Amino acid sequence: MDTEVLIVGAGPTGMTLANELLVAGVSTVVVDKLSQRSDLSKAGGVQSRTLEALDQRGLLEPLLATGNHPIGTGHFAGIALPPNLVRHRLPWRFVPQVVIEGFFEQHLAAQGIHIRRDHELVGLVQDGDRVTATFANGVTVRSRYLVAADGAHSMVRSLLRAEFPGRPGTSTMIASDVRLSGIDQLMSHTWNDDGHFAALFPLGTDPQGRELRRLVLGGPDRSLPREVPVTEDEIRDGLRTVFGARVRLLELRYARRITNAARQVTRYRHGRVFLAGDAAHVHLPLGAQGMNTGMQDALNLGWKLGAAVHGWAPENLLDTYHTERHPVGAAVLRNVQAQSLLMDWEGTRNPDVAATREIFTAMTQLPEVQHHLADMLSGMAIRYPMPGAEAHPLVGRPSPDLDLGAVRVHELLRSGRSVLLDPADTFAKVADLWSDRVDRAGQGADTEPMLIRPDGYVCWAGSADDLEPALGRWLGEPR
Ligand SMILES: Cc1cc2nc3c(=O)[nH]c(=O)nc-3n(C[C@H](O)[C@H](O)[C@H](O)COP(=O)(O)OP(=O)(O)OC[C@H]3O[C@@H](n4cnc5c(N)ncnc54)[C@H](O)[C@@H]3O)c2cc1C
Incomplete structure (x- = not known):
């Protein structure tokens, strides 16, 4: 095997994933067909949840130090959402995609991951234990897993003949x-x-x-x-x-x-091959969501691939990448559809659309509506389907950034390991069984007990009886 994980495509999705695998201690090769980074201006808006994810890896401060990246005004269908009502810890920022890509490329290079450019993937075969990728320049790379982060016109997606239903572009x-x-x-x-x-x-x-x-x-x-x-x-x-x-x-x-094409692959996982970012979902760039969704796909997948490579992934952990991220992509496509209708993207000049937009614009003056839209676009409303979600409101959601005295939760997550908050100091024995995968913290802190995955999502909270099964479900067999 040449590498554990081959990442095809060095856009924001591929580079975020490379960093997640670096944090997980997994050998990775990143390839891109371009001979140098694209300087095309695409995304500019970075949403709260993506900013939190960068902060959880210690990358937010250095990224923001690369220039003037002000807090921006989000919008839905071109209707401004006032920044003073955006109530997230890290509100929406302008950071051009070219800056993000340049920052990641430098950061990865400093850690020894150099993007292999002029590598255009043209072939792909997988069997029971590996994927073999071939490139236009004659190179062959064998890996345990392959991630397609090769954008909207994904060659990997075509080679897999993956179903990609949706609407073709009409204008x-x-x-x-x-x-x-x-x-x-x-x-x-x-x-x-x-x-x-x-x-x-x-x-x-x-x-x-x-x-x-x-x-x-x-x-x-x-x-x-x-x-x-x-x-x-x-x-x-x-x-x-x-x-x-x-x-x-x-x-x-x-x-x-x-x-205005809008499509999403039916399956995010095809055996040892995973689709992420624009390779998995395409839609109009409305509301600053495409790049953010791709980077968050990578955040979800990274630690799971790490667990599989290190041999402790519970059965089906890799399948949860599809069950958690497909609904998120589908919801983005739906809200973009609603936005393009409210903007009359098709140019129908139908007065019904103008009337609907007028009423919708008036409604966005209501704080409740602003909160709903801001939570949706920012990624903060995401709730992954998982056991225990019906019993506790935090389960499946991004963890709150609690102040634990000497440290905050996002700082603990920099290790790339799970975090078990144990305010009553009662879980030492059980946590010790998984001590190579979870850090126990928050003894004496004013918080509920909870288990936070490496991607920053709460996967257990509340009843101590369920803790051991939850540790097994997410972190595999005890030591
Ligand atoms: C005008 C515009 C504005 C936008 N604004 C926003 C915004 O404000 N916020 C937001 O979140 N999103 C926005 N987006 C969307 C965002 O740009 C994309 O969602 C994002 O680029 C997707 O990242 P990715 O890494 O998945 O794919 P890409 O950025 O497309 O990267 C794919 C990479 O794969 C490489 N590649 C392709 N094929 C192969 C192959 N066969 N072999 C090897 N390498 C290959 C490519 O060279 C490329 O480097 C905007 C898009 C546009 C067009």
Whole structure:
């Protein structure tokens, strides 16, 4: 075997997974077909749950130190969600995807994981105990597991002939990063009677302090294929048609066409091969969710692969990657569908849509509605289906970042091991049986007892009788 886990694709999903496997002490090879990192501007919004995950690995502070990454205003269908009502510990930040990828690449290299570039996967065979991947450059890599983090047009997905149901793209629009003059609003949503559309979203400021925006633009003809390059004139004409002569393009930094295709693979696991990130789910980039969902797929899968490689994974642990993450991806696709309807992405100009948007916009003034949407988009509302969830409200949810006196929960998780909070100091004997996989902490702290998995999710809380079965269920046989 050349490596334990082969990760195909060095985007945010693949690199997050490589870091999780590094923390788990598993040998990993990361490959990418590109000869150098892409500088395409894609994601910019990093959601609360992803920020928490980075913090749990000690990476948040150094990532934020790479530049000015301000707290941003989230939105649903282009309707702003006021930042003062975002009640999460780590609210939404602007960190461009290119910065995240560069940061991870450097961090991984410093730990000895160098991305093997110019490696385009073209073939894949798996048998009972290994996967053999072949590359266009003639290289062959054998691994115990393979993770497809190779993006929306995943070659691994095609080779597996994995079912990928959903909706094909029916129209394209332009997504661009621009500097504009003549408009103060940072977020807007405008339809013209002739079928032109423009939406603006804030992207923070560049190092010179100049305001950047994401401009999504559509003309009456949305049939242009994704591959047709976007011209600067097209953007100037679109701006003029929607806003008149007052709004000017000062600078175009990047533009591409995006489609409204929405698909999700039926199965995230195919034997020894797992699909993650855009390889598993594609949808319109609305509400800053694609990259975040992919990075959280990686967080869920990493420690489970680590457990399998180290030989202590309980039966079916690897299957829980699908049962936990597929519903999350499906929920993202659904909310993106609702957003594209409220934005009238198809350009139907149906007055019913405008009426619905008006009422929905008014409802988003209600704190309850804002909380619901912010929890949903941020990933903080995620609750994995697991035994005990019906009996205790914390089970299946991201753990609260409790202050345990000398240390907080997210700092304990940096080890990549599970954490057992034992406020009454009564679990020493049972925890000792799994002492190579779990750290006991929080003696005397003002908290309920709970077991937190390496990915930061509570998997047991409350009744002491159930603790030993829960340890076995998640951490395998005792020592
Ligand atoms: C305009 C726009 C704005 C967006 N904004 C946001 C946002 O604000 N927040 C958010 O969360 N998401 C956003 N997204 C979505 C986000 O960019 C994607 O979800 C994210 O890039 C997915 O990451 P990934 O690692 O799964 O795939 P990718 O980033 O696509 O990475 C896949 C990698 O695999 C490599 N690869 C492909 N095929 C092969 C092969 N055969 N062999 C080897 N390597 C291969 C590629 O070169 C690439 O490096 C946006 C997307 C767009 C287009």
